[in-house]
Amino acid sequence: MAAITMRNVVxxxxxxxxxxxxxxxxxxxxxxxxxVGPSGCGKSTLLRMIVxxxxxxxxDLFIGDTRVNEKAPRDRNLAMxxxxxxxxxxxxxxxxxxxxxxxxxxxxxxxxxRVHGAAELLELVEHLGRKPANLSGGQRQRVAMGRAxxxxxxxxxxxxxxxxxxxxLRGQMRTEIARLQKRLGxxxxxxxxxxxxxxxxxxxxxVLRKGILQQVASPRELYREPxxxxxxxxxxxxxxxxxxxxxxxxxxxxxxxxxxLPDSRSPELDGKDIVLLGARPESFDDAAIVSDAVRDxxxxxxANIDVIEWLGNExxxxxxxxxxxxxxxxxxxxxxxxxxxALRTQLVVGLDTASQIAENSTASLWLDLRQVHVxxxxxxxNMTARDVNVDESAGATAV
Amino acid sequence: MDExxxxxxxxxWWIAGAAVLIYALxxxxxxxxxxxxxxADLGNRQFLPADAVLDNYEMILVGDAQTLFLSALRNSIGIxxxxxxxxxxxxxxxxxxxxxxxxxxxxxxxxTALAVAIFPVISIVTPLFNLWRHIGLYxxxxxxxxxxLSLTLPISIWTLSAFFRQIPWELEQAxxxxxxxxxxxxxxxxxxxATPGVFTTAIISFFIAWNDFVYGISLTSTEAxxxxxxxxxxxxxxxxxxxxxxxxxxxxxxxxxxxxVLVLLFQRRIVSGLTQGAVKG
Numbered sequence: 001m002a003a004i005t006m007r008n009v010v011x012x013x014x015x016x017x018x019x020x021x022x023x024x025x026x027x028x029x030x031x032x033x034x035x036v037g038p039s040g041c042g043k044s045t046l047l048r049m050i051v052x053x054x055x056x057x058x059x060d061l062f063i064g065d066t067r068v069n070e071k072a073p074r075d076r077n078l079a080m081x082x083x084x085x086x087x088x089x090x091x092x093x094x095x096x097x098x099x100x101x102x103x104x105x106x107x108x109x110x111x112x113x114r115v116h117g118a119a120e121l122l123e124l125v126e127h128l129g130r131k132p133a134n135l136s137g138g139q140r141q142r143v144a145m146g147r148a149x150x151x152x153x154x155x156x157x158x159x160x161x162x163x164x165x166x167x168x169l170r171g172q173m174r175t176e177i178a179r180l181q182k183r184l185g186x187x188x189x190x191x192x193x194x195x196x197x198x199x200x201x202x203x204x205x206x207v208l209r210k211g212i213l214q215q216v217a218s219p220r221e222l223y224r225e226p227x228x229x230x231x232x233x234x235x236x237x238x239x240x241x242x243x244x245x246x247x248x249x250x251x252x253x254x255x256x257x258x259x260x261l262p263d264s265r266s267p268e269l270d271g272k273d274i275v276l277l278g279a280r281p282e283s284f285d286d287a288a289i290v291s292d293a294v295r296d297x298x299x300x301x302x303a304n305i306d307v308i309e310w311l312g313n314e315x316x317x318x319x320x321x322x323x324x325x326x327x328x329x330x331x332x333x334x335x336x337x338x339x340x341x342a343l344r345t346q347l348v349v350g351l352d353t354a355s356q357i358a359e360n361s362t363a364s365l366w367l368d369l370r371q372v373h374v375x376x377x378x379x380x381x382n383m384t385a386r387d388v389n390v391d392e393s394a395g396a397t398a399v
Numbered sequence: 400m401d402e403x404x405x406x407x408x409x410x411x412w413w414i415a416g417a418a419v420l421i422y423a424l425x426x427x428x429x430x431x432x433x434x435x436x437x438x439a440d441l442g443n444r445q446f447l448p449a450d451a452v453l454d455n456y457e458m459i460l461v462g463d464a465q466t467l468f469l470s471a472l473r474n475s476i477g478i479x480x481x482x483x484x485x486x487x488x489x490x491x492x493x494x495x496x497x498x499x500x501x502x503x504x505x506x507x508x509x510x511t512a513l514a515v516a517i518f519p520v521i522s523i524v525t526p527l528f529n530l531w532r533h534i535g536l537y538x539x540x541x542x543x544x545x546x547x548l549s550l551t552l553p554i555s556i557w558t559l560s561a562f563f564r565q566i567p568w569e570l571e572q573a574x575x576x577x578x579x580x581x582x583x584x585x586x587x588x589x590x591x592x593a594t595p596g597v598f599t600t601a602i603i604s605f606f607i608a609w610n611d612f613v614y615g616i617s618l619t620s621t622e623a624x625x626x627x628x629x630x631x632x633x634x635x636x637x638x639x640x641x642x643x644x645x646x647x648x649x650x651x652x653x654x655x656x657x658x659x660v661l662v663l664l665f666q667r668r669i670v671s672g673l674t675q676g677a678v679k680g
Contacts, residue, residue, distance in 0.1 A: 051576055052575075052576075053572050053575070053576070072575070072580075073572075073575040073576045074575055074576070074577075074578040074579060074580065077578075078576065079576070079577075080573070080576045082569060082572075082573055084567070084569065086567065086569050086570050086572070086573035088570060088573075088574075088588055089592065090591040090592060099574070099577055099587075100577040100578050103577060103578040103579050103583065104578060147577065151577075151578075
């Protein structure tokens with residue numbers, strides 16, 4: 001087991017395109033770190049650079065105290081689980097798991113012992129004699145994990161290991177991976193584009209955008225204190241709402257009326273004409289059922305609700321609104337980067353399931369201003385975020 | 400779908416299958432039966448020989464036609480094996496490059512291979528005959544093997560490169576991460592996966608070389624290089640008034656045997672489903 005340290009790591013392809021740009025990241029011994037971002041953000045490339053399947057253009061990569069930039073994959077002693085499992089189809093499950101041990105030229109008794117140990121841990125004992133072709137998706141996935149854990153490697157690397165499984169199995173395997181990692185206490189780097197995996201598995205999550213590290217923080221902090229528009233929009237589902245607001249005399253004029261932010265949420269607004277207010281769906285509620293104790297912390301406004309989605313444990317209301325063209329374009333750009341498409345500017349509002357608001361009606365909504373973020377539309381910076389997480393996250397750069 | 404339709408469909412499939420089998424195998428059966436007929440029996444207008452005899456086999460293996468047939472058999476085996484070996488060796492390298500590497504002219508190679516296969520054999524054989532006579536390749540093994548390569552190489556390159564493209568090359572990287580050197584990854588993971596494809600290709604190109612007639616008869620003149628399909632045309636009966644059909648049939652049966660044996664031996668290795676299950680599947 002070992003720590004993994006990246007210092008100014010850059011990956012540049014032949015055409016000069018930097019797929020990974022100036023990454024600084026310290027992964028402590030035994031830590032579970034998630035690399036997350038939309039497709040093409042460089043997260044898989046970064047992982048393959050750690051394992052040695054991609055060359056590092058510049059910068060330094062340390063595993064433990066050793067610089068490994070020039071080392072071949074086999075000399076790095078890392079175990080990797082590939083997205084499509086990469087099992088050896090001509091070998092049985094036993095031989096698949098034993099493959100790395102055979103290469104280490106261990107004696108048969110030791111191989112037998114270790115493979116059985118791994119098989120028991122992963123409940124693969126009765127499948128040891130079968131070929132991968134005869135296994136289900138979940139079983140193949142476990143074989144791939146088995147091959148990784150028999151190694152007693154310095155660290156585990158996962159490249160979207162669950163993306164080929166169906167939703168139910170994915171949930172189970174996610175828990176299984178978390179349990180395994182806790183039990184083995186081994187340094188783990190896990191690449192995913194799935195938010196749920198990112199939020200639930202990691203000790204820390206590193207958000208990447210176009211090869212640049214945006215923020216490294218605990219899932220909780222990432223959700224509560226995103227450093228910029230990108231992170232705010234990427235983390236959370238449904239995503240955070242961004243509402244354009246015109247600054248005038250200490251007030252913010254939004255399409256839903258003027259708002260005056262509480263002191264804790266009031267950044268320096270001098271010289272800014274327009275800002276973006278960020279509010280998560282759950283910061284809203286039906287004004288009719290907000291308790292009087294908190295009502296004063298927020299603002300109440302009228303809105304036209306066109307669609308309501310009732311999901312049992314929660315419900316979402318959709319409120320379309322008009323925004324100035326340039327803001328609208330910018331939000332559309334952001335959406336595109338996040339792998340989704342904004343057809344219209346709308347608020348997604350989380351309502352208490354007790355709320356009786358009907359579709360196609362005008363309702364009175366309440367927004368908790370204590371949970372609002374203020375973003376600079378030009379730089380994308382979160383002006384309300386405390387600076388601590390930028391320092392803490394070892395060189396996380398914001399755009 | 401109720402059971403009656405399934406039954407009827409089943410019956411129809413059986414009938415259609417049987418019809419195809421009879422259509423394909425009847426001539427073969429006839430040749431087998433012909434090979435057991437005595438000379439007097441040949442024109443008896445019956446499917447089965449009146450009295451099954453081994454005269455014809457005797458004639459080609461130990462009798463008058465022995466030198467003609469056995470030398471032809473030796474030529475056929477030698478030439479077909481060498482042509483197959485060369486074709487597989489060259490096409491493996493070529494297909495590996497086409498499947499794995501990015502280089503300019505990749506398409507050109509594939510198209511050229513196809514273009515070579517398009518040329519009718521008969522249109523090349525006359526110029527080749529003249530050329531071979533001038534440079535001394537006429538009636539030699541290399542003189543037959545080289546044109547055979549023009550038949551076997553294109554199809555080998557095409558089948559092998561299609562096969563190599565299906566191999567999940569990510570396995571090579573997985574093996575390297577698991578601690579293998581480049582060579583170990585190739586030998587322990589890629590070679591076992593590529594073997595069935597190479598075998599299939601070898602068998603196809605062996606059949607092509609083994610069955611060729613036009614090059615065999617045009618580019619040879621003596622027992623030095625003449626293969627079996629060509630030699631069959633030179634069989635004569637016991638006297639010049641006798642029909643050699645029986646002997647030809649017997650020789651045809653004998654040359655079919657290696658083909659059948661090859662298919663039976665290697666059909667398990669030609670299982671193309673071997674690569675299934677490596678990836679998601």
